[in-house]
Amino acid sequence: MRLLDAVPTDNRLSMDLSSNVTNSKTAKSFQKGGVDGCKYSILQVEHREPRDTEPPQPVSFSNYSPQPALILAKEHRDHNLIKFDRIDPFKQPQAEAQTNHEQSPARQGIPAFFLMANLGGDFDLNLALWRDSAQRSHGATLVRTYLSHGQPSIEQAKRDAASAGVEPNIVVLSTTNTHDKNSYEFKNSVNKLKNAFQVDPTLKGSKVLFEWSMCLLVERPPEGRGFLPVTMLMVLEAWQAKTICYTAVQEYFTAAPSPDGSRAAPIWFDASAVAPQMLMPPMKFIQTFLADKIRTNQDGAFAERGTNVYSAGEEIFIFASFDHVGRILPGTPFATYEIGLDIELRNHDGTVITKIANVHTYQGNSTQRFPLDADYFRNHATAGLSLRDAGNYKVVFIFTDRSRPRNETGPIEAVFDITVKQ
Incomplete structure (x- = not known):
């Protein structure tokens, strides 16, 4: 065969x-x-x-x-x-005999006519990557690109739409590349732009169409009556980021809008976060220490306590940071983590006096990062308890990564020798 x-x-x-x-x-x-x-x-x-x-x-x-x-x-x-x-x-x-032409617009997509507003500068569109993204995602059938945004290009796009028998879905696109090194720095640039929405008259009325960890798509209102709105893409200066975000922009505007004209923001799935978790060793501590709950260091982090001696009823407060913490749905905007805490109180020779199970569950969202770094699988936690009886103890904080199965990662213990005085 x-x-x-x-x-x-x-x-x-x-x-x-x-x-x-x-x-x-x-x-x-x-x-x-x-x-x-x-x-x-x-x-x-x-x-x-x-x-x-x-x-x-x-x-x-x-x-x-x-x-x-x-x-x-x-x-x-x-x-x-x-x-x-x-x-x-x-x-x-639905049927093998159904042709591409017969499929619904929502499934097949609609043509989009992109008029490029800033070709030729140092911070503009990478036309080769743009066309490559269009070829890979649509076979260049839905993405039409024009190298100008002037009135002649607008009229040409309208004629091309009429010839194709479709509505003139025209997008004036302006791109800005940032030199931010990662998603942390890019977030600062995004916040500055959003603040400018409030004070810059040319940006007043702008709205965010979608925001990812390496790019932001914003629609600016028309400059006047009869003008088209300008869509601005701000993206990291990295070909990987551009490839991802160019494709996202094309998918966004070639998807059929809802009856009210709105479009759903695309979702980025970072598959590069899946393999590291599959190969990741068990969760481990980066550091643990008795912390001063009030005093902080120059970086604003908790400072280490100078003594392990506490008064009866005084809170024993600890800080712990972890590496290799799993994620539920890693690489997606919906990724979360879950760490469980049990506490054991032991005497000086290690005999368990009492155990408190399921003291707390640490849960939260895991922000996508670009490029993916080790911090994506790291977390920190604080915990505390009070002892009323004087004596020497071992206080054990037991953390369990509940985002991964037990055969991949087990509980880890932070043991502190504590002296309680009346």
């Missing part, structure tokens, strides 16, 4: 394999192919790898059956935790 005419030109799932970023785009439809006279839908996956500083280039293609499943996370079971994570299947077209 052999595969006949089963290579799609515009329905590919593309993956950029690099140390920092992995992108994936699900196929919007399936190419029809034949195997010995039988007709099938084929999903093709294009594998792309970077070469030094150059953008990823195609290296191979794989053909898959029409109903693969995209597994977003694993299902874990243990004595303390039962967590079910979602599995989303690709949906096959």
